[in-house]
Amino acid sequence: MGRRITIGALALSALAPFVILGVWSLGDHWFFPALLPGALTADSWRAVLNGRLAAAVATSGAVAIATAAVSCGIGLPIGHAVARLDGSRRHIAMALAFLPVAAPPIALGLGLQYGFVQLGLGGTIAGVIAAHVVPATSFLVIYFAGVFTALDRRIEDEARSLGATPRQVWTRITLPIIRRPIGDALALGFLVSWAQVPLTLVIGGGIVRTLPLAVYDYLRSGEARYAATGALLLTVPPVLALLAARRERVAPL
Amino acid sequence: VKLAWLVAMPVMIGVLYAAAGALGLIGLDAHGFTTAHLARVLGDPSTWRGIAWSLATAAVATAAATVVSAGLAVGFRGTRLGDRLARALAAVPLPMPHLVAATLGVLVLGQSGLLARIAYALRLIRQPADMPALVLDPLGLGYMATMAWKEIPFLTVVAIAVLATRGTRLEEAARTLGATPADTLRRVTLPVLWRGLAPASIAGAIVIAGGFEGAYLLAPSRPLALPLLTYDRYRSIDLARRADAYVLVLLGFALALIAVVALEWVRSRWDVE
Secondary structure, eight states: OHHHHHHHHHHHHHHHHHHHHHHHHHEESOOTTOSSOSEEOOHHHHHHHHSHHHHHHHHHHHHHHHHHHHHHHHHHHHHHHHHTOOTHHHHHHHHHHHHHHHSOHHHHHHHHHHHHHHTTOTTSHHHHHHHHHHHHHHHHHHHHHHHHHHSOHHHHHHHHHTTOOHHHIIIIIIHHHTHHHHHHHHHHHHHHHHTOOHHHHHHHTTTSOOHHHHHHHHHHTTOHHHHHHHHHHHHHHHHHHHHHHHHHHHSOO | OHHHHHHHHHHHHHHHHHHHHHTTSSSTTOOSOOSHHHHHHHTOHHHHHHHHHHHHHHHHHHHHHHHHHHHHHHHTOSSSHHHHHHHHHHHTTTTOOHHHHHHHHHHHHSTTSHHHHHHHHTTSOSSGGGSOOOSSOTTOHHHHHHHHHHHHHHHHHHHHHHIIIIIHHHHHHHHHTTOOHHHHIIIIIHHHHHHHHHHHHHHHHHHHHHOSHHHHHHSOBTTBOHHHHHHHHHTOSSHHHHTHHHHHHHHHHHHHHHHHHHHHHHHHHHHOO
């Protein structure tokens, strides 16, 4: 009995958010205490295609793709190096790598803002990407450290002892083995940027308007319909990533 | 280790800039070295109230989420259909961004939100004002509930993994040696679970305490949570007060550093098995 109730509560917690956001994204003339909207309209969804939300979606997507690529390029070699450490040095390295994630994002943003403005990056897309790369790289170093710790390093050592140069080991051995983790890492980097708020707010200075910032503005100005539509869009990439990860786990290695 | 410093470098740079800003060396209204900002912020009760509020709400939300997650992991660890269904459902909200969770918090818990409308339909309240304030309330009830809900999927996934990888073998050993199921749960399962969950819980609490979007939409304006207080000072109309934000930035970094050291310490103590 208790189990059934728990499963019911879990189902509610899993599915209700999508239903609630979905109804809210369509609801018109919907005032307290009505349980359901008085009318339905798809204007907020039309705005995704060619209106107020379209530009925000495009900006967010471009920033997230660039962030994923750059942070993966930096995070992979560093994660590889961290995985080769052991004992206390490994813990120190992991703590350092974790620091940008643990630091309050608003503190990180304000700490970096002055330098970014001096470099001419304040209020620019490049600046926002550079700021997003900081926590994204941090996540990816931790991720790749895990991947390379699980990877049998003797394979690489074997190749070296058979005369392969370090570059050959990378291109012929290591990279082919970790092709799938690289895909996962790109997705992770994308998601870190996709949902980012405070760094965009501070470094972008209100000029770079990503989807999360648009959702904020709508929520604060009482435009719940647009906020709900934006929030639903925000869940699309992470949900796709989760589904892909599940499928991968089921597939034979 | 050298390369790891590279990852932490933006934080270091941030600390340096913030320190320079806090001491009046750089910034919009900098007039050279001064400790006025430090003294003002450190002497301001709202600084400490903000820190205390952020830490307390993060701790309560995380503690609640940890208990629920541990319960779910222990209760649904089997291979029956219900177990697998429960585990799958529990993980669904996992990828939801904090901002989306906060948006839901506003739409559901607000005084004219879904919960209030349901209460009206059930004739429990007659107008929005009858609904207890759960959003922007001083206690942060809606904030904590939303953050806990956001944490549960993550902690549950970790708890299930911990039980699957470390729990089963030890439990079987305990049972073989004659422990009762209740003893096994109390002396084997829960301690194993706690050791595996503690680092994840600490990490979750760090993210919530420093998090911006949830607090921005759900937390009260009095006391102002530390991230909000920092942002508020940074946007102050009084230019002379903007440098106060840098002092708060330094405090935020200091708290994060303490938390990370604690986290790695817990890991280094318990990793060896």
